[in-house]
Structure formats: C-alpha cells, structure tokens
Amino acid sequence: MHYENTLAFAHDLDQQDQLRHYRDQFLFPQHQGKAVLYFCGNSLGLQPKSVRPALLAELDQWETHGVEGHFRGELPWMHYHKYLTQQSARLVGALPHEVVVMNTLTVNLHLMMVSFYRPTRERYKIVMEAGAFPSDQYAMESQVRWHGFDPADAIVEVAPHATPPRPSPKREGDVEGAALLGEGSPKEELEVSNHILQTNDILEAIEREGDKVALVIFGGVNYYTGQFYDLPAIAAAAHRVGAYAGFDLAHAAGNLPLHLHDWDADFAVWCSYKYLNAGPGGPSGAFVHERHGSNPDLPRFAGWWGHDEKDRFKMRKGFKPMPGAEGWQLSNAQIFSFAAHKAGLDIFDAAGMEALREKSLKLTGYLEFILDEVNRGKNRFQIITPRDPQARGCQISVLTDEHGKALYDFLSENGVVADWREPNVIRLAPVPLYNSFEDIWRLGQLLL
Numbered sequence: 288m289h290y291e292n293t294l295a296f297a298h299d300l301d302q303q304d305q306l307r308h309y310r311d312q313f314l315f316p317q318h319q320g321k322a323v324l325y326f327c328g329n330s331l332g333l334q335p336k337s338v339r340p341a342l343l344a345e346l347d348q349w350e351t352h353g354v355e356g357h358f359r360g361e362l363p364w365m366h367y368h369k370y371l372t373q374q375s376a377r378l379v380g381a382l383p384h385e386v387v388v389m390n391t392l393t394v395n396l397h398l399m400m401v402s403f404y405r406p407t408r409e410r411y412k413i414v415m416e417a418g419a420f421p422s423d424q425y426a427m428e429s430q431v432r433w434h435g436f437d438p439a440d441a442i443v444e445v446a447p448h449a450t451p452p453r454p455s456p457k458r459e460g461d462v463e464g465a466a467l468l469g470e471g472s473p474k475e476e477l478e479v480s481n482h483i484l485q486t487n488d489i490l491e492a493i494e495r496e497g498d499k500v501a502l503v504i505f506g507g508v509n510y511y512t513g514q515f516y517d518l519p520a521i522a523a524a525a526h527r528v529g530a531y532a533g534f535d536l537a538h539a540a541g542n543l544p545l546h547l548h549d550w551d552a553d554f555a556v557w558c559s560y561k562y563l564n565a566g567p568g569g570p571s572g573a574f575v576h577e578r579h580g581s582n583p584d585l586p587r588f589a590g591w592w593g594h595d596e597k598d599r600f601k602m603r604k605g606f607k608p609m610p611g612a613e614g615w616q617l618s619n620a621q622i623f624s625f626a627a628h629k630a631g632l633d634i635f636d637a638a639g640m641e642a643l644r645e646k647s648l649k650l651t652g653y654l655e656f657i658l659d660e661v662n663r664g665k666n667r668f669q670i671i672t673p674r675d676p677q678a679r680g681c682q683i684s685v686l687t688d689e690h691g692k693a694l695y696d697f698l699s700e701n702g703v704v705a706d707w708r709e710p711n712v713i714r715l716a717p718v719p720l721y722n723s724f725e726d727i728w729r730l731g732q733l734l735l
C-alpha cells in the first residue's frame with residue numbers, strides 16, 4: 288500500500304475509514320485539554336462510553352431486586368456468563384459451548400493446566416516460546432514443580448536464532464514485508480531476525496522432543512515483539528507427537544481474527560482488559576475444544592458453577608460437570624466486571640472482527656511507514672516486530688538506542704501514551720476501534 292507522511296494524506300485515510308465513528312464511542316484521557324495519542328490498547332483498552340450505564344444498570348438491579356436480581360430483571364445474574372458466550376465464541380472462532388467467561392487469565396491458565404498438563408514419567412515436557420509473558424512463565428514453572436519435575440529439564444523454550452537462516456522462510460502474503468526488509472541494512476536484518484521466531488524452529492523443537500512432550504503452549508501474539516504465531520501449524524505439530532496444544536490469547540483476542548475450533552486447539556485463555564476494553568482486572572475467557580468439553584471424566588478442579596445447572600441449587604454431593612467449557616467454572620460471575628466486558632463485546636460485534644482487521648492492517652502499516660520515515664538515515668531505533676503484516680497484529684515494538692528512555696519520556700510529556708519495557712523497547716499499538724491515521728501522523732511529527 289502507498290503511504291505519505293502528510294496530514295492531508297492521514298485525513299484522507301480517516302475519511303475513507305468506514306469504522307472511524309467507533310472512536311466516538313470511547314473516552315480518551317486528556318493532556319493539556321486535548322485527547323492523548325493513545326497507543327496502549329494492548330495493555331489497557333480505553334473505556335467505552337457504554338460501560339458507565341451498564342454498571343449503573345447493575346447497581347439499579349441490585350438496589351431494586353436484592354438477591355432476587357439473580358432471577359429477575361433484564362439480565363438475571365444467575366445466567367450472566369451466558370450473555371457473553373455468543374460474542375466470545377465469534378471473537379475466537381469457536382462453537383458457543385466451547386467458550387466461557389470466568390475468573391481472570393492466570394487463574395484460567397492454571398485451571399486448564401489441571402486438565403491438560405498431567406505429566407507422566409515419560410511424557411512431561413512443556414514446549415513454549417522463550418520470552419513469554421512472565422505470568423505464563425511462572426505458571427508453567429510452578430505447574431512443573433507441583434508435579435515433581437525440574438523446570439530446567441521439563442520446560443523447553445524455543446528461542447530466535449542468533450543468526451537468521453537464509454533465505455528467511457516466507458509466509459503467504461509476505462511480499463510487502465520482504466520488500467521492506469530488503470531496504471534495511473544487513474545489520475538491521477540481523478537484529479530483526481534476532482527477535483522473531485521462525486515457525487520451522489517451533490515445529491522442529493516439538494518434533495525433536497517428540498513423545499516426551501505433554502503440552503505445547505504459545506501466546507497467540509507475543510506481548511513483547513508483537514509476533515503472531517502460526518497457531519494451526521503449532522497445534523498440528525503438537526498433535527503429531529501426541530501432546531496437547533494450548534494458547535494464551537491475551538494479546539490476540541480482539542486483535543486478530545481467530546479460528547480456535549478449526550485450528551484444533553485443545554484449550555485457550557485470554558483476558559478482556561487489553562484489546563477487549565473491559566476495564567482493569569476484567570474477566571478472562573476460556574476455550575475448551577468440544578472433544579474435551581464433552582468428556583465429563585476429564586480431570587479438573589470443580590466448583591458449584593461448573594456443576595450441572597439443572598440441579599446446581601439442590602446442593603447435593605457428587606460433582607457432575609456441565610457439558611462444554613461451562614463445566615470448568617468455579618464461582619458465580621463477578622457481575623460488575625462482566626457487565627463492563629459485555630459492553631465492550633457489543634462494540635466488537637457491531638464493528639466485526641474482519642472489518643477491524645482490515646483497518647488494522649492499514650493502520651499498523653501506516654505506523655510502520657511513519658516510523659521508517661522518521662528513522663531514515665538516523666538509526667535511532669529498530670522495529671523488532673515482524674515486517675510481514677500476516678505475522679503481527681496491531682502492535683509495533685521498537686528497540687531503541689541508549690536514548691530510548693529519554694525518547695519515551697519526551698513522548699509522554701507531549702501527550703503520547705505508549706509503553707516502555709525494560710531494557711529498551713517502546714511498544715506502540717494502534718487500535719482500529721479508536722485510533723486514527725491522524726494519531727499516527729501526529730506521533731510521527733513528535734519523532735522527527
């Protein structure tokens with residue numbers, strides 16, 4: 288796609304953008320009387336204006352009905368998790384009975400591990416990406432130890448090559464990315480490849496560990512580099528060696544179209560407060576493939592909300608799980624955070640994930656173009672996110688030189704909300720629901 292570094296060009300793209308009015312449905316923090324340039328939707332999404340009335344409605348429901356609110360009113364609390372099911376299923380490409388909203392992300396990760404990491408003396412290894420989000424690293428470590436294994440032996444991390452293989456393997460749709468890569472100096476190419484995992488390396492690691500592998504777990508999109516992994520290929524490789532495949536979609540849900548059922552994932556988890564705009568600490572979603580959801584004998588940790596709803600309130604002994612992902616629930620829903628999550632999901636449904644992705648490709652492409660423009664001949668930073676648009680979502684991570692923190696502070700002082708990761712990475716996420724092309728042009732002006 289052709290881009291220009293002018294305000295007029297950015298305005299044109301905004302005018303052509305069918306989704307531009309969604310920006311008006313969000314509340315922007317202010318900086319010196321103007322909306323900030325918000326590029327942090329990968330960390331905490333902005334507040335939809337519809338969240339406040341949704342929360343007030345639940346306070347009213349409580350005021351009016353007290354405990355009867357579980358059974359009365361427009362959205363009786365008793366079934367609240369179900370009000371989120373259809374939309375969550377569409378978002379991750381699942382059948383409705385394969386998803387449930389419950390708990391928080393790391394909690395759900397552990398609950399899934401209870402069912403899908405049951406190591407034996409022979410098959411006990413976990414293959415995962417090096418540099419996974421710390422909570423996932425800690426969860427895996429503690430699970431491995433809990434089962435009496437040594438993380439140093441049981442956890443196999445796939446890391447990027449020190450030197451990139453040549454020619455670098457291409458994925459479909461890589462033409463644009465390859466052309467851009469070609470423009471860089473050899474040094475740039477080396478550093479870029481240093482941060483990106485090659486799909487072949489992932490598949491080879493799984494194959495190499497073979498029947499020792501109990502579980503392959505990957506983030507959908509890596510939080511640091513923004514790399515979107517080839518999830519169907521990873522799931523297929525895991526299954527070839529007889530292992531389960533699980534995905535942490537914290538940075539993928541609401542960012543890219545996903546097809547968990549067709550990709551044959553065994554389980555997945557995600558959070559709602561990043562791209563899904565449910566607010567701080569928002570609830571998590573979980574996917575359990577129907578071949579497991581329909582198996583009541585699959586070991587799990589149980590609670591009353593996962594028990595067969597027909598006699599949940601008979602308070603009898605003997606756990607009988609609900610069929611599907613609902614059978615993994617423990618507790619009754621946290622209504623306030625679920626209500627905020629629902630308000631956010633309604634917007635996704637109205638906009639449509641495919642349309643959002645289409646805008647996202649242009650928007651992220653424009654950010655990449657602007658960053659390259661302002662960096663031309665200066666080499667103040669390197670983009671470590673894949674250049675291939677198909678191998679990333681709406682995040683660009685830049686690895687800065689020794690003045691990176693100063694650059695980040697300068698941006699903050701000028702009304703840019705971005706994200707700083709030690710030791711020297713700035714993450715920028717242009718979110719198609721509420722970011723504009725003008726936002727990106729303005730960022731570029733500050734970087735000149």
Ligand SMILES: *Cc1c(COP(=O)(O)O)cnc(C)c1O
Nearest residue numbers: 391392393420422510535537558
């Ligand atoms: C954001 C994020 C988390 C955070 O976990 P919580 O339990 O919601 O605090 C965990 N894992 C990944 C990959 C994340 O991106």
